Amino acid sequence: MDDGQWLTGGIDHRQGVERFVGSTQLYEKFLKEFLNDPTYGQLDAAMAAGDVQAAFMAGHTLKGVAGNLSLNRLYDLLVVLVDALRGQGDMAKARELYPPVQAEYESVTRFIADSVR
Amino acid sequence: MESERQTVLIVEDQPFNRAILRNILGGEYEVDEASNGVEAFDVLARDGKVAAILLDIVMPIMDGYTFLQKLKDSPYASLPVIAVTGEKDEESEQKALNLGAWDFVSKPYQTNVLLLRLKNVIIRSQFYLLTEMQRAYEFDSLTGLYNRTKFFAETQRLLRAHTEVRFCMVHFDIDHFHLLNTFWGEEEGNRFLRFIADEIRAIGDASEPCSYARINADTFCICLPYDAAAIKKHVETVVAHLTDYNRNYLIEPSFGVYIITDPAERIEAMFEHATLAAKECKGKYMTFMCYYKPEMDEKLAQEQVIINQMQQALDQEQFVVYLQPKFNLRTEKPYGAEALIRWQHPTKGLLSPGMFIPIFERNGFIGQIDYYMWEKTCQLLRRWIDQGRQPAPISVNVSRVNMYNPNLISMLVGLVKKYDIDPALLNLELTESAYMDNPEIMGKTVTALHEAGFIVMMDDFGSGYSSLNTLKDIPINVLKIDMKFLSGQTDEARKECIMAAVVHMAGWLDIPVIMEGVETAQQVAFLRSIGCGYVQGYYYARPMPVDDYERLVDGLRQLPAESRSDNHQALVQTIWAGDPQVELLFNSILQPAAIIGFENDSYQTIRVNARYNELFGYGEVVSDVTAQLDRHIAAEDVQQLKTTFRDAAARHGMGHCQYHLVDEDGRHSTIDMRLRYWGANETTKVFFALFEQIKDERQAA
Numbered sequence: 001m002d003d004g005q006w007l008t009g010g011i012d013h014r015q016g017v018e019r020f021v022g023s024t025q026l027y028e029k030f031l032k033e034f035l036n037d038p039t040y041g042q043l044d045a046a047m048a049a050g051d052v053q054a055a056f057m058a059g060h061t062l063k064g065v066a067g068n069l070s071l072n073r074l075y076d077l078l079v080v081l082v083d084a085l086r087g088q089g090d091m092a093k094a095r096e097l098y099p100p101v102q103a104e105y106e107s108v109t110r111f112i113a114d115s116v117r
Numbered sequence: 118m119e120s121e122r123q124t125v126l127i128v129e130d131q132p133f134n135r136a137i138l139r140n141i142l143g144g145e146y147e148v149d150e151a152s153n154g155v156e157a158f159d160v161l162a163r164d165g166k167v168a169a170i171l172l173d174i175v176m177p178i179m180d181g182y183t184f185l186q187k188l189k190d191s192p193y194a195s196l197p198v199i200a201v202t203g204e205k206d207e208e209s210e211q212k213a214l215n216l217g218a219w220d221f222v223s224k225p226y227q228t229n230v231l232l233l234r235l236k237n238v239i240i241r242s243q244f245y246l247l248t249e250m251q252r253a254y255e256f257d258s259l260t261g262l263y264n265r266t267k268f269f270a271e272t273q274r275l276l277r278a279h280t281e282v283r284f285c286m287v288h289f290d291i292d293h294f295h296l297l298n299t300f301w302g303e304e305e306g307n308r309f310l311r312f313i314a315d316e317i318r319a320i321g322d323a324s325e326p327c328s329y330a331r332i333n334a335d336t337f338c339i340c341l342p343y344d345a346a347a348i349k350k351h352v353e354t355v356v357a358h359l360t361d362y363n364r365n366y367l368i369e370p371s372f373g374v375y376i377i378t379d380p381a382e383r384i385e386a387m388f389e390h391a392t393l394a395a396k397e398c399k400g401k402y403m404t405f406m407c408y409y410k411p412e413m414d415e416k417l418a419q420e421q422v423i424i425n426q427m428q429q430a431l432d433q434e435q436f437v438v439y440l441q442p443k444f445n446l447r448t449e450k451p452y453g454a455e456a457l458i459r460w461q462h463p464t465k466g467l468l469s470p471g472m473f474i475p476i477f478e479r480n481g482f483i484g485q486i487d488y489y490m491w492e493k494t495c496q497l498l499r500r501w502i503d504q505g506r507q508p509a510p511i512s513v514n515v516s517r518v519n520m521y522n523p524n525l526i527s528m529l530v531g532l533v534k535k536y537d538i539d540p541a542l543l544n545l546e547l548t549e550s551a552y553m554d555n556p557e558i559m560g561k562t563v564t565a566l567h568e569a570g571f572i573v574m575m576d577d578f579g580s581g582y583s584s585l586n587t588l589k590d591i592p593i594n595v596l597k598i599d600m601k602f603l604s605g606q607t608d609e610a611r612k613e614c615i616m617a618a619v620v621h622m623a624g625w626l627d628i629p630v631i632m633e634g635v636e637t638a639q640q641v642a643f644l645r646s647i648g649c650g651y652v653q654g655y656y657y658a659r660p661m662p663v664d665d666y667e668r669l670v671d672g673l674r675q676l677p678a679e680s681r682s683d684n685h686q687a688l689v690q691t692i693w694a695g696d697p698q699v700e701l702l703f704n705s706i707l708q709p710a711a712i713i714g715f716e717n718d719s720y721q722t723i724r725v726n727a728r729y730n731e732l733f734g735y736g737e738v739v740s741d742v743t744a745q746l747d748r749h750i751a752a753e754d755v756q757q758l759k760t761t762f763r764d765a766a767a768r769h770g771m772g773h774c775q776y777h778l779v780d781e782d783g784r785h786s787t788i789d790m791r792l793r794y795w796g797a798n799e800t801t802k803v804f805f806a807l808f809e810q811i812k813d814e815r816q817a818a
Contacts, residue, residue, distance in 0.1 A: 018228065018229075019137075019225070019227070019228045020137075020140065021144055021228055033133070033136075034133075060203075061131055064131065064134060064203075064224050064225070065131070065133050068133075068134060068224065068225045068226055070225070075225075
């Protein structure tokens with residue numbers, strides 16, 4: 001698969017490999033690991049519970065991971081969500097911003113599952 | 118060979134991120150991990166090889182900022198930290214840097230940037246460490262000045278960079294610093310050293326280009342452009358500051374200056390020259406600075422040779438006794454001698470004491486030398502007695518070291534017993550400067566020596582600082598005065614006056630005087646005239662080998678100078694001891710009276726009573742009666758007066774005459790004087806005189 005194809009899946013593969021000291025193997029290994037990462041589940045639960053703090057912490061963490069894995073579409077969406085949850089937080093606004101996050105998460109994780117051996 | 122991999126500590130709570138970082142860094146570094154600040158400190162305690170820390174700023178338990186703060190106060194404060202901040206989080210970046218982070222990287226990780234920054238920060242930290250260590254290796258921790266190594270290197274650079282300038286090396290230290298340090302204690306001693314460092318710095322600041330350092334203890338060194346006047350000024354300034362520093366102590370510096378003529382010379386050698394020059398100042402009164410002369414090195418080398426050879430020389434009896442006879446000035450015949458040391462060196466020939474005695478005095482070897490000389494002299498005396506001669510006493514020197522030796526008496530008594538000779542034959546010459554250290558002990562020692570039967574001479578009388586006190590407190594038998602102490606620019610009259618006075622004083626104390634260093638007939642004549650009894654000097658005889666001495670005195674009867682004192686003790690008692698009855702009598706006589714001394718055809722009043730002062734005016738008690746203050750004895754009467762004295766002296770009887778006093782206006786008064794001979798000491802005939810004014814033209818007017 002070429003970079004362009006990865007990009008359509010929401011992943012900047014080239015950037016990711018670069019980050020992982022040029023090792024495609026290492027990068028893709030971590031992509032696969034991401035599928036087991038519990039952070040999204042934490043975010044989901046916090047949003048459901050309306051817990052601004054918890055949602056913020058989870059969102060922030062997930063954002064970091066997404067960024068490090070160059071899941072840039074998911075990352076950008078999380079940036080906005082996390083911003084809304086910062087400080088006092090605006091749960092209403094966050095709720096509005098959340099569905100795209102959910103969608104993208106589903107999408108990119110499926111893409112990874114399909115693309116990475 | 119690969120260099121060892123360094124270790125980086127990752128402090129990150131997210132396992133995922135930790136894993137990423139571990140993998141990113143693992144290619145180049147060994148990786149330690151901690152999920153929070155507390156764990157991080159544990160790791161640091163365990164692993165001493167951590168070279169850098171990668172720190173996530175946002176963490177639970179102990180957040181990044183807290184960790185940074187705690188790190189600053191920990192033993193790991195010098196470790197470099199890279200803070201990992203959220204993206205576009207300038208606030209965090211600032212805060213992290215303020216708390217001591219060396220750099221920051223943001224998430225998502227930019228691997229190449231991260232690796233570069235890590236490498237940079239590690240190199241910077243190593244450099245910093247190196248600088249710290251170097252600082253310790255180059256600088257003196259107490260004063261902050263360069264240390265010895267750094268100084269020599271810097272000085273080398275200085276000389277190379279300024280080939281057109283003539284530099285000099287100045288060694289500075291404080292005399293007897295170890296003593297001051299003992300008195301003051303370490304803290305105060307250190308404070309003083311810092312004070313000195315400031316003085317040195319001040320000189321340095323005023324003397325660019327230059328370098329300076331603390332070499333060790335109280336030794337400092339400055340290399341600065343040579344300017345004699347400027348150096349002198351600096352020395353004076355430092356001396357003044359030291360005087361003010363602590364007025365309870367005598368703090369004296371020694372500056373040794375070595376002018377650098379060959380910049381290619383070893384720096385250490387330059388410093389050694391300066392040090393040698395500084396040594397020259399020590400022990401010299403009011404001398405704080407000395408310039409190096411090449412002779413000093415020579416001198417040092419020679420000294421070392423002598424020290425290496427001295428013990429063997431003693432064992433092999435290379436030291437020999439030379440004798441310089443003393444002469445009875447009145448009979449002009451020898452009476453005894455002084456034993457003087459010479460070194461019959463196997464290769465250097467006959468060495469005079471000036472070449473080795475000072476060295477032996479410095480290192481204490483003089484003690485053994487003394488004893489050797491005493492024993493040799495005793496052996497001589499014994500041999501002469503056995504040969505049927507009747508030897509006159511020989512005097513030997515007792516060095517300062519032995520004068521304070523508690524075994525001195527037993528050593529000497531042991532020797533005279535061993536050779537079975539009368540202690541009075543082995544005269545002891547003690548030097549005056551030794552008395553100054555502890556007059557009390559000296560007094561006891563001299564008394565003990567008397568009791569053991571020895572005669573004690575004070576050598577070099579007048580050369581020290583406490584002559585009067587010494588004479589007062591210590592019961593010596595004979596004074597030896599060196600004519601040379603009176604040499605120099607002093608005018609002759611002054612010298613002669615002092616010598617005469619000293620001989621007089623000795624006369625009253627009934628102490629014979631031996632004048633040393635007498636070289637001319639003129640000196641001899643003068644000495645005879647003031648009543649000196651003995652003379653030792655080149656005029657009569659040089660120090661000579663024992664054989665020559667034996668030939669000189671062979672068959673001679675050696676006699677001491679006869680005492681010319683007559684009624685001396687009674688005189689002393691009466692005139693000087695202030696017997697109250699005598700005082701009363703003398704002062705209540707209704708007539709003017711005086712005690713007059715007559716010698717060498719001139720007279721001096723020794724004491725007068727109140728009526729005398731009323732008649733003739735007040736003046737010094739001891740004044741030449743030829744000038745009875747504002748009136749002079751008429752010229753034509755002077756001879757007559759002298760004749761009266763002379764005749765009375767010859768007859769040990771009475772004299773009577775009249776003479777005229779003339780005042781400045783030419784008016785006469787007539788004085789009637791009656792004399793009575795009273796006694797004599799070594800130098801002077803003493804008379805008692807009564808006066809009466811018969812006619813006074815002044816009243817008529």
